[in-house]
Amino acid sequence: MSFRFASASLLALSLTACATVPAETPLAPVAPAAEAAPADVATLLDAVAIPYEKFTLDNGLTVLVHTDRKAPVVGVTTYYRVGSKHEPRGRTGFAHLFEHIMFTGSENVENFDIPLEAAGSTGTNGSTSPDRTNYVETVPTGALDLALMMESDRMGHLLGAVNQDKLDKQRGVVKNEKNQGDNQPYGLVRYLINDGLLPVGHPYRHSTIGSMADLDAASIADVREWFRNNYGPNNVVLALTGDIDVETARAKVTRWFGDIPRGPEVTPAVAAPVNLAAPVSRDVADQVPQTRVYRLWTGPGMKDADGTALQVGMHVLGGLASSRLDTALVREEQLAVNVAAYYDQEEQLGTAAVSMDIRPGVDRAVAEARLDALIADYIASGPTEDELRRAATQIVSGQIDGLEQVGDFGGKGMTLAEGELYTGDPEFYIKQLRSLASVRPGEVKGAMQRWLSRPVYKLAIVPGPRTEKGALLGGWGDEGTVPAPAPDAKKPAPPIVQGPPRAMPEVGPVKPLTFPTVEHARLSNGIPVTLARRTAIPKVSMAVEFDAGIAADGAARAGTQSLMMDLLDEATTTRTAQQIAEEEERLGADIGTGTDRDASVVRMTALTANLTPSLALMADVIRNPAFAEGDVTRVKNQRLAGIQQALASPQALAGRALDPILYGAAHPYGSVGALGKPEVVQALTPAALRTEHGNWIRPDAARITVVGDVTMADLLPRLEAALGNWTAPAGTAQPKNLAAPVPAPTPRIVVIDRPNSPSSVLLFGRVLPITGAQQGLESLDLANEVIGNGFLSRLNMDLRETKGWTYGIRSGIASSAGPRSAVVQTMVQADRTGDSIRAVIDQMKAFPATRGVEPAELQRVTEGNIANLPTRYQTNAAVLGALISNQRFGRPDDYQARLPEIYRAIDADAIDAAAREYLQPDRMVVIVVGDRKVIDSQLAGIGLPIEYRSASEF
Template sequence: MMHKPKLKQTLLILALGSTLLAGCNSLSSSLLSTDASTDAIQQLPKTAIDYEKFTLDNGLTVIVHEDRKAPVVAVNLWYKVGSKDESVGKRGFAHLFEHLMFQGSENYDDEFFRPFEEAGATGQNGTTNTDRTNYFETVPTPALDMALWMESDRMGHFLGAITQEKLDQQRGVVKNEKRQGENQPYGKVWNRLAEQTFPEGHPYSWPTIGYMEDLDAADLDLVKNWFKTYYGPSNAVLVMAGDIDVATAREKANLYFGDIPAGPPLAKMDSWIAKRTEEKRDSMQDRVPQARLMKVWNTAPAGSTDSEYLSLASDVLAGGKNSRLYKRLVHDEQLATSVNAFVYDRMLAGQFMIVADAKDGVSLSHIEAIIDEELEKFLKKGPTEKELQRIKFSQAAAFVRGTERVGGFGGKSDILAHGEVYFGDPGHYLKSFDAMQSATPAMIRKAADKWLSSGAYVLDITPFPNYEHVAEGADRTKLPSTDGKASVSLPALERATLSNGLKVVLAPRHQTPVVSMELQFDGGLSGRLGKPGLPGLTMAMMDEGTASKTSLELAEELETIGTSLSTGNDFDTSSIYLDSLKVTLDQSLAIMADVLTQPAFRETDLERLRSNMLDGIRQEKASPRSIAGRILPELLYGPGHAYNTPWSGSGTLSTVSSLSRDDLVEYWKTWMRPDNGTLIVTGDTSMEELLPKLEQALSHWQVPSTPMPSKSISKMPEPGKATVYLVDYPGASQSTIIASQLVMPINDDNALAFSLMNDVIGGQFTSRLNMNLREDKHWAYGSYSYTRNARGQRPYMATASVQIDKTDEAMAEMLKEFKAYVGKKPATNEELALVKTNRINKLPGTYETNGALLGSVSTLVEYDLPDSHMYDYANRVESTGKEAIRKTAKTALHPDRFTWLVIGDLNKIKADIEKLNIGQVVVLDREGNPVAQ
């Protein structure tokens, strides 16, 4: 359970394998400066987050934002406690307590997620970082009382629910979460970075997840004292955003939270930057596929003007394809596969980081010399006006998209809570925007010179208010009812066909000035023309330049108008995705048409992307989950099947090495034609407005004379028995277990029953597999089962990453659960009622964003499903009976014939797995080839 950093940093942090936990700090999308250079910038829409703040008599700060576009309310409760409030011996307590608070309270002693699943909550989680802990969920409006009752019950009525059994259970879960993070490539980097960049005793000198010895030392008295110290209302901020007004919010906040005592006064450190002047060099080894360079400077804390300026500087240096370091290291000289720079904002101090991954054979010293050279130029002259303007617009455009949601990571409730907890001002994002808006190249250069010219690592007392609490509060004898269904209003689909034969499907939605679209073609990984990796490489090359624009010119043009364009494949289709502000839709469509009809496929770009894809394949072979995605296709589908290809789309080293420009052109010409595609559009437009724009942009794109392509997706017979395949991963502290088989296509009449059936066994947090391996045994951080969508037979997988010494026992437990499920312990009325109400009640939150709506319409198109599949979904779920679900389990699941894949240290697990006698044991290498024993 983690909280994501700034939106523009999220993918980077996750890609670095991070257990780094940080808060959001988004920018306002108020109008940019009046001297902006283009009409698009001048027309940039203004998005405001109106709110009202008040404080209950017991000290609880409450913030309310009204947004009536969907019948949902985001509840976001932030406690002002994080790992910086710990001390040696208690490191990891804040995060451990986050887990404990999901284990029930005095008046609801059960899994916290259960009533929320029944109510249809979306975006529910809890996270901890160095500075705060938060709990959040978005619920249909009728479930708001339940959500507030639950949150207030664990704030004011939790102490008596903490037991030794629960402590031991969640201690085990957290330790497995720590193992899982550290078991990934680069997973141990962040512990080292925290310890080495801050002095001993500094609150940021240990990782948020803590250390095993401190977790082991946590006893009931210490844990209870931690709760009594930090989890009172005077140390918390509650945000309600969405389908609610201030008067209702005030009444409900007083009802549910007003009777809770404030909590003790606290002493808190204001800042400790710990800036260094001397360089510090360090090295470590890890099981990683590439060498990585990290340069870290300790900088100004979050909220400071310098921190805002450094954020802009980081984007100029390494924030995208047109950044200075990317162009030189990745694009031009091709010395690195990636380079990124970002500011890690925190209350006491910030950090500026540059991270580069070297290509094979390139020394880190060479890369560091180039980084130092480019940084020196930047410190002397700063950014250009053009660079700075582009970054400003890009950040503002990102904020417009982020404010579409009321809840979840980076949504409006998150932005308001972050401002209040970190700066005492829910509207702090406006100050952040003002700093960005007024920044000049000279200001950026000055701030960078102050903080980045030396000290690289080469890694406020005020009277405590007299709080009072009311004598009585909410009824704690029962949980508030979630009865009452929130209706979902989806736009009617409109259809048209362009003069060139391209089908158009539109779902208009006008609340946010954004238009999203997917141009979907039959093709995908299954249309690889006999060449694994070809679909992935072709679609990756589509946005690498056109006949009139280089890759960097195309990226700059998109960034300048705040448009995102991406490409991708799944099993059956290939797609181009476009996300545009309404004010720049004409320019965005022109760019998409250029990318679609005039891809350059330049040899220099091809060789660069080929090299990066080959490096990516090597990285896949270093990660257990990725290894599984390369080996399972062969095991499930066998040779020659359309779906037998690495599911990442990366292909193999040999096939990718042999692909030519002609191969890419052939794939493009074969599949990407008007009569083989459908354009799916959602957002702020109408068919009357859209069609002329599309005709103009795509008038030159016509159906070729060659016949329409086709594919053959054969049906595979079921295996006669189970087989266990093992892949050696020496030194692993966990084993990755996957039990798999093939099931019916997504458009099969029984697909919905199968999906509901799977929710019970492994598709939800409260499913049987997760309750067993995580909550009961605490051998794993989680265990789930799922399918990948496909027109043909779909791969079904039950997975768990477990501590190494429990591998065989975990496999036995998984098999036991499945056999019982299809045998003497089928789905119960209670289980089915929970999963069905969950699916129905979470629909309002499911369709909050354009992207979610686009995804659902895309599914209709791709799998030739009727509109009722989406519009009548709730009725179809409700009418799916218990017997149909039980029958589906018996007929579709075959535990005795599972294909098992286990990746771990075979010296520790192989003999015990063989003793299980599940099936024949076969050892494979990381390519999927049998290994002689």
């Protein structure tokens, strides 16, 4: 799937030292795995029901309406029945290119994002798959008319606003998106899979993003013809979900869409699964650290009963944490560091895939033979009843999480619209889940034998110089032998007669955020407990935080804390890793560990009905890790492989270099991040990890935060039973010295060579003279939003929308307890590396020296942010994150509810002052990861000292 704008997440920031404290006495055994009651899948399925009503306009537009009044917001989800499988030869990538063009404005709307974000829209985005194109936004109820007017304007009043300049700019953005994906380790696999499985001309063979040649050939005439043939209302499903009812929806949709004429019907594609005549094997060299092998077959589309059986069957094989492949290849025999199996299902075609990253040092032939033997045995024997039930519970529980959102990607609107578009039944998802929950072992065995006993495509990505060029992949497939149709890109298109002007409606009143009431308590051993009760779904989300994090390591011990945390759920003194995984799956729980800059965290989501046994399992993981020799060795090997993968990824490599350069080795934050250094990881022993656990994972350093369907009166006794008798060991952990000095800023360019890179990663950073404890810095947050945090930011509008040099650029202010940092990150086309650095510097210097915050920007980041508060806190996870931030940084419980008054008190002068003080480029280091042969000559005239570093240093 290809998106209009995938946010470039800011790279991990990092790190300190610790003292030796005796480990605590282990807790008595909690409930053994065999006593865990399985979740009631039938009850879970009731929780994912989405009641809806449906109507159709005279022009064929199908409308689905679901009422959910929990927040004053409406999800607007529009699905067009056109995707890459409908593209003709020579026009690959058109559906996705057009997805981008449809955001650039229509005859009556200059820019879709500006009015939507000003009105409080969130999640404004679009995506393209082989089967469809969609557009999503979630808006305050008072802005629904605005959203519908704009969706209808681009459906019925678009072509008069599409010109050569817009086409050329979005073509550049898409080409950079393609390069960004191709530039990753294993980044060409998406093309190679379809090339090996499907013949030339099969509708699913060419990639959604298309080929460079076809993108270059697109003309205005082509674009107009594509739009007229595919974007009529009779080819559209519109879902309105949230604070809306069918009567209101009918009136509004008729008003805005009723006069748009029908268009041609989209011709259905003929796209059946393909049987290979014989097994196919292919090795492709790439700049990767480990060999990855695939086993691949095509399969049926989503309406075929075998599709459901294959989905759950592949999940048992390699999707569950307790999967057969994980158990044998990773845990027991340690032939692989990572395995996966899945069934990727489109409307008319599916792909069954198994992948394995072979552990360094293992003979490839031995690993592959064992993988093939396990697959063959599974096809012959099929899954057990228990495996199927655990897989079904996990899949359904995950679906519940997605349905917390009324709109956006993965929310209720998408779920209903996809069922209607693909099957004519908006409730197809629930029928599919019921089928999945009731499927029997014999049915799965039969489906696996029918589809996976056919000739297999074996693909291997092996370490070496990259032999394939992504620019030449993704197209029709016969470009080397048959010339593409001659492009007509230079011929001017005749003018379009525009329709009568349409005025944008006024935005109605926006209801304020209702943030849940926050309660506090303590366990008998002093652990603080914070709860926000939310009853939208029958689940509870929880975080148990410890005041440690990457900063507990420091540069010298980088990776110690996170490796210790990774081992918590590998085995306890009473449970094996397999038992832990199986128990989670039966309960419908998800327990995970993590390490950020300032804290080490155990997180859990659990079904309310199974909260007590889920807490018992989590408590065992926290308190009684085994740190067995075999588990430690295995996880260390996986971590070492993960470090090599990071060094092969340009973004991850830049991220590893950032904090050592900014903070220096003497500061707790000055390490390469959570993965750590290979020599540190290699030296860790079970005894050292037990000491690390005793030092930092202790009740006097813990805090529990809970959001979900439980009361404090019900929660506290359960937490007390699980964690209340946990006593702190003698002594105290050595505090992290976050006040340690950092190096004086030395502006320069640091170049890390990555040969054969079609794009360059740019990472600008500086340490700020502020810490997380300082309050009243919201003006800095808003200034950051103006310059680089969001689609409409100055940096993104310049480098992406105006210049077309990048797929996206972001800036951010690190949320850390100690000194915070300002970071700008992007990936740009390699031949524009130097120009992009200059453009970023120029934009940052200009704000506010020659261009202070403008009225539209001020309105967007103040009133627009106030209006979008209800949509930002729709989910348990979002509320949990807000509570954790409030506690870490000393904010009041009602901080989110106070934001409207805080934002309204911030004026243009305050935002300009924050930009002048904290967001100037003169103190920034610029890290460049790219091909020196291409970029060296571009950097010479920038005026900054240039320093060359090796990837091995990080």
